[in-house]
Amino acid sequence: MLKTHALFCAIICYTTIINPAFSATTVEEVSEIAPVWSGHPVRFALLTHGNRQFVAFYDAKRRMCVAARELDEDKWQIERLPSQVGWDSHNYITMAVDANECLHLSGNMHCVPLIYFRTAKPLDIASFEKIPAMVGKEEKRCTYPRFIRGPGDKLIFVYRSGSSGNGSRYFNIYDPKTRKWKRLFDKPLFDGQGRRNAYFVGPVQDKKGMYHICWVWRDTPDCSTNHHLSYVRSKDLINWEKSDGSRIELPITIENAEIIDPVPPGGGLLNGNTKIGFDAQDRVTIGYHKYDAEGNLQIYNARRENSGWKIYQTTDWNSRWPFSGGGSIGFQVRLSPVQLDSDGNLVQSFRNPKEKSGNWRLDPVNLKPIARAAGLNHTPREIHKPESRHPDIKVLTAGDIGKAPQPDTRYIIRWETLPPNRDRPYKGKIPKPNMLRVYKLKDTNG
8 A cells, every 4th residue: 555654664774775966865655566575585676667667576476476557556467477486596587668668577597598578568567478589599598687778778688698607798689670689799798718707797877978897707606706806898888998998809808808906716806796986087986895915805996097997995994704605695795886975075885794884975086984974875764674573584675777757756665585595495484475565765955
């Protein structure tokens, strides 16, 4: 039921993203969708398009579902798709809408054949059809599906073919006239040559429209084998270059890649904790962590300056996070990209339960914390308190892939789940299914 901020139960967020452009956020409305699986975390998808809203999720029985509504209504239409998630936190769901307003959905994939659905009618979730192939090549061991927008708002699909320690990344582009996919370029963007794979972040655009990507290489399924923070950029997602403007031929391998920081395996580099941001001069700045000379984990920021990449140590912690092994792990340390707040200050957040965490204003020269950054809460505190009494329960939130039609308004989804368990069944008692909700948030300047 649609509720106002005054009526819903106040709720510590499992994942928090900082939005420094606003200093105050209020909850305008809350809408309940359906009870969902709480045995392990898998990312759901929220897509707002015009006056319509869509949510893809796994229900209480772990079945893939899509819900739809008009924004001014609280009644959800729910359709089930023929796919069911197992004990694997890699198997998130993602969505997109094409130029004909048909919906595309992919997910529940971890080294399995392509799982992809598309609606036959515009914005009609009852018309979802399973499409057996996109281009018909390298689609037998798919993971990490993503829909992104290229130049001219072209719809692009990115995925990994292969496995952790042995994979390649392919880009497909969609033609809404023929309703067919083809390769954006014939070769993979990254090629692990059968000995590694690239875990990348991006593309992220700067103010001039340049696309930026960073990544780490990994040699095996063991997350401690991440190494060599790397970088590439492009004006059109077809022609790629290094940060000095020199062309790089595809596929990108560890031999021809631009290395920002040659962190060795076991050096504290972790996929999922590399972040692309920009400073006040729009210089690309990559946030990440690694071990220092004493073996402590530190946050670093690498910035592309006139002389090349310059690496700054941002934290001065006295603790170590010794992560290792395979499967999905819980992140003990988190960081955001460097960002500009509404006053033009450079800010960054990092979370480490063993150290002083929070939101920080950085010195624009040496990227060291110089003061606490106030008013950077991305969501109100009441959203982040678990309702379940299970001792291990966590709150998950996900932002909107689309965009709210009203200015200074955005939507998020919220649900509760047990933490990652390296993609293995939880041995204790599973919490009861909990309610998946959509929150309408209003951002205001302080």
